[in-house]
Amino acid sequence: MGQLILGQLLNGAIVGTLYGIIALGVTLTFGITGIVNFALGAFMMLGAYMAWFLTDEAGLAYPLAVPCAVAITALAGLLADQTLFRFTRNNLVNGLLVSIGLIAVMEGGALLLWTSTPKNMEYVLPGVFTFFGLVVPKMKLVVFLVLLGVILATYAALTRTWIGRAAYAYSQNPEAAELMGVRTKVMQSGVVVYSTGLAGLGGALYASLYSIDPTMGSVYILKAVESAILAGIGSVMGSLFGGVLLGITEGVGSIYLPIAFRDAYGLIFLVAILLFKPAGLFAGRR
Amino acid sequence: MGRSPTWDGAVVLLEVTGLTKRFGGLTAVADLSFSIAKGEIVGVFGPNGSGKTTLLSLIAGVIGPTSGTIVWKSRQIQGEKPHDIAAAGIVKTFQNPQLFSELSAFEHLMIASHLMLKRRLGWHRIATLLNPDAGRAGPDLERRAGEVIQLCRLDAARDQLAVGLSYGEEKMLGVAMALMCEPELLLLDEPASGLGQAEIESLESVLRDLRDHGTTLCVIDHKVGFLGRLADRAISLHHGAKIAEGTPANVLRDPNVIRAYLGQHHDRV
């Protein structure tokens, strides 16, 4: 039993980094542009399909396909930002509606192009590590380390570089930051591009672990929003902790309760937090 | 400070005792006690940050006190919701005019006629959902709205959308909406701020009219001259505590009050 729990803990932590990378995108987007971008799930899906397409159909080596997929997704994010999100800054309701509309368009497009038949790329890095009696697929470990690295690097960039500190200052006090010369428009677009890129990375790596289909994003974005809220939006490391916490809860929970309940945990956390800490969860920002 | 002297026969409507409000480390209202009698105009003086607005918000139920009681007509009302307190007869206006952006001044008053309808028909007002003529209340409400518009000198603005009103008209609309609620006690939060000389005179005469027709008023404002002329009785606050009470003339001559205002900009209007 202990083995089972430990295994689920580990697995949950790994899945948690996937939630976390998208949650990071959610948090950053909210802090700088004032909306919750639900379409990040669809961008994750785009990244996954781009990675699959480049590896499976175009014959590119997977390690090369991933950065390309990220770049393509970020570019799509830029397009979406300039045509759509630019007009919904700080308008949570319109941002919600526009992102839901975008999800429908992107999922419909993916269905048209690639059908609902799941695509599979689990051959990328087969094999497992075994330690302490636990079996961990090699690819999962790679994904875990890469995502962890990216999240930590983002944290470092936000706290140590000039751009990062400007972004943090802006999220705390937009008017003051602008007066001090922060280029708002550029920063806002930049954040959207960066967060869609993060989602694309998450998707591209996800594709090497699980099979992908056009609606995969919907499940993930809800979990990502739940993770971001769980640990407190506005906190970079919070996205990671929230994601891991959610992932572990789901994993361990699935041992004792039917699998059907798995998706419910996040929903219940979400409702509970929004009811009891509505302002607090977005602490530091309106 | 003890309770204020009231004249013989005065009926005390509102009794505030030991009222305190703390926001974290900041004490906005400190152990405040005073009362308001029926038919008088009570003016609350005090520089910025003295707790005047917090006091009105506490009475109107917008926020709840940390401790202390507010007794309205022998009933404790501290901590109750704004709509219940409005139904009990206390209505507050906003310092920065709060309006319904897409609607006309007349429509604002019709929305504000909610309490009137509730008092006239009670639960039977549900019947008017299906049959608008039931209870014959509609024409009464509209007539009253027309009266209030005239009372507040908003005739010119009656059918104009709220966005097109001047600042002075917006403030008067706030007072008009409060009037539609048939208040026994009207709490006015800086009604004269931002108004020009002519508008202030107009406001004064409207408020005196109201008092003459039976409404009790409690007014806070920075404009010392305006409030001094209008109020029957005054109290002065400083850092949330009452430092003087009496006639406006006496309060304004009180050395404590002058010290509180010293160095603070106040409007001599």
Add this chain to the structure above:
Amino acid sequence: MTASARVLVVAAAFALLPVLIKSDFILTILVFSFLLGMLAVSFNLIFGFTGQLSMFHAAAFGIAAYATHLAMVHLGVSFWTGMLLAATLVAVLSLIVGIICFRFRLKEFYFAVVTLAFSEMARLVVLNWNSVTNGTLGIILQDKPSLWLPGQGVVKVDSTLMWYFISLAALVLTVLVCLRVISSWMGRSFAAIRLNDELGDTLGINVFRYKLAAFAAGNLIAAFTGSLYAFFLGSIEPGFLSIEQSLAIVAMVLLGGRGAVAAPVIGALVLTSLPHLIHFGAEVRSIVYGSILILTILLMPQGIYGTLSNLGRRRRAA
């Protein structure tokens, strides 16, 4: 002409339509349009008039559909009784969800997210309770409602024409009731809540109570719609409660217009007939709904009806 009179005139025109148009295909599209119109109009009561973006509407719609069938199968009642029982269930659930949300004074966006969460929970229940709901496979509905017609006695509702008149009557009833409510003091309270609920509070309007009333009423009508829709379609599946369904409802309202009671029907008519006129599949439908949602939000926030009436007003003023 009053709004109610206008509605009756249009309704009469539609009632006479089957005399001219015999095509079962067109009548079927119209039945779906009328029923989805009911869904959109009831959603607009909550969203357009009271200003609350509820993502629970599809859940009300779907739960009622399942509940009606289950009541008929397990309790042996008629369709109409089943419909009433289902509506009661939905009313109770709406009150619970509404009380939770409004007690905690959730605003706009947070209200949308929490109602979305509750809607997803409902969908997960339906999806996984295989023994009762048959899970992803859904249920094929063999039963048909019965109706008593003068001169014919009790008849089964099995022709498109009968459904046409039932759905038209239901839609017209919905619109007339909503019109009456909106133009009453309750409609004024909704407007106050939508435009400035803090102000409404100080004027004596019990914001909690009227938000709850609008929410419950809207969901109740959605419940009736769900029962009718499922039995006309002949099947139910968990997709009734999906986010895509909620999206479709919002798209219909935004397309038709938020400002008038009957305006969402225009959106329902357009979005329902489109896939049939231009023959596209489910994927393209998603793209179309999504694009319409985006385009209306950004370019035409008043919807078709709102934009047209603004144009008319401007031309008359010129």
